[in-house]
Amino acid sequence: MKKIPWQNRPKGVKDVIWRYSANPIIGRYAIPTSNSIFNSAVVPFENGFAGIFRCDNKAVQMNIHAGFSEDGVQWDINPEPIQMQAGNTQMIDSDYKYDPRVVFIRDRYWITWCNGYHGPTIGIAYTFDFKEFFQCENAFLPFNRNGVLFPEKINGKYAMLSRPSDNGHTPFGDIYLSYSPDMKYWGEHRCVMKAAPFNDSAWQCTKIGAGPVPILTDEGWLVFYHGVIKTCNGFRYSMGCAILEENEPDKVKFRTQPYLLAPSEIYEQVGDVPNVIFPCAALHSLEDDRLALYYGAADTVTALAFGHISEVIAFTKQNSL
Amino acid sequence: MKKIPWQNRPKGVKDVIWRYSANPIIGRYAIPTSNSIFNSAVVPFENGFAGIFRCDNKAVQMNIHAGFSEDGVQWDINPEPIQMQAGNTQMIDSDYKYDPRVVFIRDRYWITWCNGYHGPTIGIAYTFDFKEFFQCENAFLPFNRNGVLFPEKINGKYAMLSRPSDNGHTPFGDIYLSYSPDMKYWGEHRCVMKAAPFNDSAWQCTKIGAGPVPILTDEGWLVFYHGVIKTCNGFRYSMGCAILEENEPDKVKFRTQPYLLAPSEIYEQVGDVPNVIFPCAALHSLEDDRLALYYGAADTVTALAFGHISEVIAFTKQNSL
Amino acid sequence: MKKIPWQNRPKGVKDVIWRYSANPIIGRYAIPTSNSIFNSAVVPFENGFAGIFRCDNKAVQMNIHAGFSEDGVQWDINPEPIQMQAGNTQMIDSDYKYDPRVVFIRDRYWITWCNGYHGPTIGIAYTFDFKEFFQCENAFLPFNRNGVLFPEKINGKYAMLSRPSDNGHTPFGDIYLSYSPDMKYWGEHRCVMKAAPFNDSAWQCTKIGAGPVPILTDEGWLVFYHGVIKTCNGFRYSMGCAILEENEPDKVKFRTQPYLLAPSEIYEQVGDVPNVIFPCAALHSLEDDRLALYYGAADTVTALAFGHISEVIAFTKQNSL
Amino acid sequence: MKKIPWQNRPKGVKDVIWRYSANPIIGRYAIPTSNSIFNSAVVPFENGFAGIFRCDNKAVQMNIHAGFSEDGVQWDINPEPIQMQAGNTQMIDSDYKYDPRVVFIRDRYWITWCNGYHGPTIGIAYTFDFKEFFQCENAFLPFNRNGVLFPEKINGKYAMLSRPSDNGHTPFGDIYLSYSPDMKYWGEHRCVMKAAPFNDSAWQCTKIGAGPVPILTDEGWLVFYHGVIKTCNGFRYSMGCAILEENEPDKVKFRTQPYLLAPSEIYEQVGDVPNVIFPCAALHSLEDDRLALYYGAADTVTALAFGHISEVIAFTKQNSL
Amino acid sequence: MKKIPWQNRPKGVKDVIWRYSANPIIGRYAIPTSNSIFNSAVVPFENGFAGIFRCDNKAVQMNIHAGFSEDGVQWDINPEPIQMQAGNTQMIDSDYKYDPRVVFIRDRYWITWCNGYHGPTIGIAYTFDFKEFFQCENAFLPFNRNGVLFPEKINGKYAMLSRPSDNGHTPFGDIYLSYSPDMKYWGEHRCVMKAAPFNDSAWQCTKIGAGPVPILTDEGWLVFYHGVIKTCNGFRYSMGCAILEENEPDKVKFRTQPYLLAPSEIYEQVGDVPNVIFPCAALHSLEDDRLALYYGAADTVTALAFGHISEVIAFTKQNSL
Amino acid sequence: MKKIPWQNRPKGVKDVIWRYSANPIIGRYAIPTSNSIFNSAVVPFENGFAGIFRCDNKAVQMNIHAGFSEDGVQWDINPEPIQMQAGNTQMIDSDYKYDPRVVFIRDRYWITWCNGYHGPTIGIAYTFDFKEFFQCENAFLPFNRNGVLFPEKINGKYAMLSRPSDNGHTPFGDIYLSYSPDMKYWGEHRCVMKAAPFNDSAWQCTKIGAGPVPILTDEGWLVFYHGVIKTCNGFRYSMGCAILEENEPDKVKFRTQPYLLAPSEIYEQVGDVPNVIFPCAALHSLEDDRLALYYGAADTVTALAFGHISEVIAFTKQNSL
Secondary structure (H helix, E strand, C coil): CCCCCCCCCCCCCCCCEEECCCCCCECCCCCCCEEEEEEEEEEEECCEEEEEEEEEECCCCEEEEEEEECCCCCCEECCCCCCEEECCCCCCCCCCEEEEEEEEECCEEEEEEEEECCCEEEEEEEECCCCCEEECCCCCCCCEEEEEECCCCECCEEEEEEEECCCCCCCCCCEEEEEECCCCEEEEEEEEECCCCCCCCHHHCCEEEECCCCEEECCEEEEEEEEEEEECCEEEEEEEEEEECCCCCCCEEEEECCCCECCCCHHHHCCCCCCEEEEEEEEEECCCCEEEEEEEECCCEEEEEEECHHHHHHHHHHCEC | CCCCCCCCCCCCCCCCEEECCCCCCECCCCCCCEEEEEEEEEEEECCEEEEEEEEEECCCCEEEEEEEECCCCCCEECCCCCCEEECCCCCCCCCCEEEEEEEEECCEEEEEEEEECCCEEEEEEEECCCCCEEECCCCCCCCEEEEEECCCCECCEEEEEEEECCCCCCCCCCEEEEEECCCCEEEEEEEEECCCCCCCCHHHCCEEEECCCCEEECCEEEEEEEEEEEECCEEEEEEEEEEECCCCCCCEEEEECCCCECCCCHHHHCCCCCCEEEEEEEEEECCCCEEEEEEEECCCEEEEEEECHHHHHHHHHHCEC | CCCCCCCCCCCCCCCCEEECCCCCCECCCCCCCEEEEEEEEEEEECCEEEEEEEEEECCCCEEEEEEEECCCCCCEECCCCCCEEECCCCCCCCCCEEEEEEEEECCEEEEEEEEECCCEEEEEEEECCCCCEEECCCCCCCCEEEEEECCCCECCEEEEEEEECCCCCCCCCCEEEEEECCCCEEEEEEEEECCCCCCCCHHHCCEEEECCCCEEECCEEEEEEEEEEEECCEEEEEEEEEEECCCCCCCEEEEECCCCECCCCHHHHCCCCCCEEEEEEEEEECCCCEEEEEEEECCCEEEEEEECHHHHHHHHHHCEC | CCCCCCCCCCCCCCCCEEECCCCCCECCCCCCCEEEEEEEEEEEECCEEEEEEEEEECCCCEEEEEEEECCCCCCEECCCCCCEEECCCCCCCCCCEEEEEEEEECCEEEEEEEEECCCEEEEEEEECCCCCEEECCCCCCCCEEEEEECCCCECCEEEEEEEECCCCCCCCCCEEEEEECCCCEEEEEEEEECCCCCCCCHHHCCEEEECCCCEEECCEEEEEEEEEEEECCEEEEEEEEEEECCCCCCCEEEEECCCCECCCCHHHHCCCCCCEEEEEEEEEECCCCEEEEEEEECCCEEEEEEECHHHHHHHHHHCEC | CCCCCCCCCCCCCCCCEEECCCCCCECCCCCCCEEEEEEEEEEEECCEEEEEEEEEECCCCEEEEEEEECCCCCCEECCCCCCEEECCCCCCCCCCEEEEEEEEECCEEEEEEEEECCCEEEEEEEECCCCCEEECCCCCCCCEEEEEECCCCECCEEEEEEEECCCCCCCCCCEEEEEECCCCEEEEEEEEECCCCCCCCHHHCCEEEECCCCEEECCEEEEEEEEEEEECCEEEEEEEEEEECCCCCCCEEEEECCCCECCCCHHHHCCCCCCEEEEEEEEEECCCCEEEEEEEECCCEEEEEEECHHHHHHHHHHCEC | CCCCCCCCCCCCCCCCEEECCCCCCECCCCCCCEEEEEEEEEEEECCEEEEEEEEEECCCCEEEEEEEECCCCCCEECCCCCCEEECCCCCCCCCCEEEEEEEEECCEEEEEEEEECCCEEEEEEEECCCCCEEECCCCCCCCEEEEEECCCCECCEEEEEEEECCCCCCCCCCEEEEEECCCCEEEEEEEEECCCCCCCCHHHCCEEEECCCCEEECCEEEEEEEEEEEECCEEEEEEEEEEECCCCCCCEEEEECCCCECCCCHHHHCCCCCCEEEEEEEEEECCCCEEEEEEEECCCEEEEEEECHHHHHHHHHHCEC
């Protein structure tokens, strides 16, 4: 397998997660029609990497595009959005698509995204080759966002994190878990974790949502997530991390009280939506003890950050809420 | 089977639906601890009727109680709320229960209600005798209200109407349909009908929600529902009717542009929440061409109204939105 | 001319304005399709009276209907809404019509109302016979309500009071005056009077709007208007009175600090919108020193109140804000 | 001392608190200028009773008036509002006065009310005879309401309950305690009790505020208070009771989970602000084990309810939150 | 006539509209008292150009100032605001003036702006020399903004676009057309175009408003306008273009689905109101096929952009909503 | 005494207040755990300066830290927050601490801050050495912010400015004065100055709050304060100045209509809360006629500005509101 992108921690830096020095890796106008490219997901594929990218066009319509890369940093993004074919249903209506995640389970790549069906809900599709895509039944009723599949079945069922919400700029939101025997019918909904009390951890006191596909470690499932605080000048999105029980992933073992990464670079602080760090994918190598985190910055561009898995786990355990 | 409650249309009245002259049939203090008894559901049972009643107690905690009646008008309500046992799950958490519906399918009575699990969602339980109740997995993630089961399987699956919403006094809401092979996992979610445009039918322009269990007629499924308008002095809830395709109940054949019943009696206009008519059950006799509609009035008491099924269908077809 | 409706002040009552003992004079279901009949206007016509009535139908669509009466109390209202013909324009679009006023100027009866043209604005029409109606250009851009014409030209121009607002349940609103040489183009907009400071006269602190057509008296124009306060349970509409300069009616000479009539009868306090008194017409006889005020009650029914013109003027001067 | 008003519990009633059969005892138009008379306070005085009444006039300006009664039921209210003289300060500005309480401490009667000084705060005055009134420094900075003095010094200091809030229809509010050595400077502020969690006691989940002057009993201070829930049609005010530690009255020993009295009579449900019960005074006789509670109903009229002190205490202990 | 400002399209750029490389052309502190200079209008004048500039002073009072330039880029702005004389009225009240437009019609220059008269409405003035200014009647009742005159009479009447709104940070707004025979009375109001559906063109889904004076082309009137989207961190203003029928300018022939220019430079993204591009003037040369667009950036500074008229028209036709 | 920090006015600059060229002087990550360091207070101490710093940690918990400096520019901040001991009370609860001020009165340094006690209120503590801190009774009931002590007793009492508010992102707020004989009980509350009318001085039209400790000059008390305007993209905080009567500091002699300093540098415009200048301390030397103002920038970093006292006074008198 191809090596994941990597850059050593800069000297003098003590943070557990550090940014790629050449951020952002994908600019807002990287394809001709785009207004912005952000909140996107990548996965190892063949000899390199494939990705599903949120590209808002200049009419500010939200859609997802496939892309390929040899090194995970330089991306060739298809200027045309993905055309879905019917998967396990004929009903593949979609007013818009955004904030995709992608994961390989058994024999194929599954994509989830926020799908516009009378409001936002969780769309599901699969592909074998990132050329043909097959759209399935939406997982849930509206209104929902941030649907993230686990990379393997749990207790024999598919498992998905999601963030029920409402039809606007939701000022609340917690992370739930649901199961499905077949990727079509979903149930056994459990509350996993909630926005934190203001006094305990204000950066995640307004709403939270799962980010990259969970990573199975010896400690359990490593889940990066975004947390939001509402200041008097709008929402601010930062990134934290939680560790869930391997076999009962609605049980939270640890969860960072401090954030891991918060908007402080100009490309995170200035853009279409200022002060946003929104992680959607994490390439990882357990043997190299490396993480490459992809995140949307300011709802405008795509950026990259790095860390050591062992350090993230240690930090999460030592700084748990 | 016992005759359903009935009273002929008063002379001079031309309305399709008319009220019981001795309304309300259940007062707010009908059990010692209650603050209000309303939005409740009844069903034929043995030689009479059984019901599931929403009784808010004087701490204004919302719960559901079983009750029995010989004639459907005089009710003996258990002063203790229903104690649930585990049904198809051990997870039977419930912060509150309200707005129940009840329906007999095959071998048992199924109850749905608005269940408090980190916000409102749809609770499900079954009983054989209205003494022992077995709570199942919640149908959906929060936030949802007004879950109403069809009285038989459709295309081999259980079918439920519901009204996704948010965690407050939701100022929006449409009716959706979902299917389940097993009453545990739900999918195939479809939008059935939406709040109407203000200019077309303002009484139902803010939100709508299914009421009684649908009634299968030659024209399709007869569904009474509530519609809401937001005036400058709050919400006003009225009742309308729709007819859905028998085999594809996400298709609306007809839907009343005018309301069938709107708050105009003092017990509907004055109470804990003024100006509310909220139907939750409909006893019916196809052979007698009769309907007995149970509705909550002003979120305080329970009232009864009558109509002829054939007239309701004719009216709905002739006055369709 | 026919005598206007009248009933002497009840014994023991000291109020300047008193209610008709048989209120409401028009019930909510007075025509077969109506949900409510209120906020309506009347005018002497031939040997009796004619009126333009706001009748919301049972789809809660708002429209205006013509009606006739011999005594001003018993009304025969056309169950069909008015069908407009083209007047001084071909553009007679109208999503809805409500809150009409009617006034005779020179050779014809002019009707103004809140007209739905991409939001509420002021519609204008004329009739000679209350059978054929000719709709003219809307007076203003949206958003506006409560357009009330003066019964004669002022300084050679038509003059209209109105209440600019927004597209919802406006929580603000003042009375303005505009002029037109031709009932087509309007200008010379002047602010006449504003909602009162809370500490001075709270019943009219949220918004105000002109009611009946102004009455010319020796003191100037007598203008009844509604004033609104926002309580924690919604808006409350009461009635006051102002006297404007005869030749410069944007100058307020006097204005009641106390209200003249506020919701305190059950038909004013309970209904589709509780706590509303909304005057839209005033029959008057200067020689008899009598006023008959027509007002909508609770946005549901139409009621009548009486007073002596001289007393109203005296009260307004003595209790001026 | 004069006997406090009393009426035995009606037969068949089991409630701890019951209403006076001739409610309301003071109508909205009981003085010539009034729009409403409610939320008022009474106290034994000479051979009968004196009271401070909130009378909103017909300009809906809020003020307080003195009144006298022989039996506590028939009241003679001064049609002129109280004219304050300077007490312990020259600064006796007051934009409005409402919701008074009155208490005898040592040598004089102290009155507290919601005083308009750049927003609502707690006004203080004293009188010896209910003829001359001396206004003191406001206790607190805005924004505050429901200031209620204890009837004796605690640990050598005056003690006052209050409900900090904001400058509008506050949707939050808890009860605090403050101390003063001299009725001029206040400090040692303590949170006493908060609005209850929705799931535990929804009738008091939005805000709470102390009502009558606390009554010292063997169990501690008996404090009646109002609690508020926000429905989709506005606020609803009910009455509950708490028992505070005698010497540390910021410690709550017991507090009713169910309400004691909630709006269910037409004069409580219909009026300027529907669905309000707002207690401001309690005459009591420990030896007779009697309570006479005065409360404002629907922000419009004044009503009376009764109870046995011992029963209230027992109920509060048995039904504590 | 003087050549309008111009700079060729940078190499590699494919956008229809491109920015001036030395933006912003006017800094926020360009006159001694200013806090910001933006949303300003220019016009050819004598041997160069004249302009009307919105200069907010350091008390953040909004006013308009005259200025002159030889090349349209370097501006000499009068540090004193314009002093108006009476034009067609004595009533020239003005609480504030902002967002001016200027146009030459027949014999004089007409200026329109947002004029503070009991709220925002459309002010009108004329000048012959940019030294003496004569203020006329406001065109409309409040509340209105973005009044833009056509550069010639249409069907014998003056024509003006405007954007009715409310008295705050209006979250809605569409473009209307009105006519006047005399610049004093206005009527024949028509809705021209509305904010776009979110799914079709989200950048203009919240509100829209006309920008520069329309330019007559063979295809009709070329109208640049701003469109607004509400993100979770506030409003974002971008620029689009529409083509209206020459003789019936309430008919929209084409309208850009994608934006032409959106905030992406630091001086557009950062300032008093981040993420604002607000065009108010367009110098053009049909013979040179050139446009010079002036726009306010971030409500702080003034910037310049260029384009070819033919390309803008072609783009608008090919990318029409 | 040590010289206060100073830098001469840059050439060409005419502003009364100018920025330090090396701003910000304290970065957001100046201590290992911090997310941001801003809104902090300094005071001369021993041979240099001491300070109380608001350091939000990476869990975005707000706390105050002590720090020392030789020159007032380079600061050594204690990475651990201040641990309070009991001062004049045992009740030293504190959910959070932010926005400190510090002042020397007689024998000790007093610190005030926004203290979390069931919402924001004014915390008080004293220290002799910036090592041991003794927390006293909170000055007021919640909700309050921006408590600022005068540096000496006035009329024999301690005097404090504060800004009563509510429990959220308060959209209103005026400056009040309160007195205390003993730093424990507070009273004699007076309104000092209010947010300005929009038309007069919009930068301070939403809310205002005192900043540094007042400076006694020949003209009276020099009080720097922040003023806030609400734009469509959030709040913007600028700095102004007022002069209060020496012996009656609730009397405002002068107050700047224009601001003295408003966000226009990138570190003020971009950060956790964009567009914030928030002054909390002013070192001054009357003999040198110098001021060194410390202010928080963008709720992220700490910056420094300079001015001549005499010029500030002259400017305030000449540009008074």
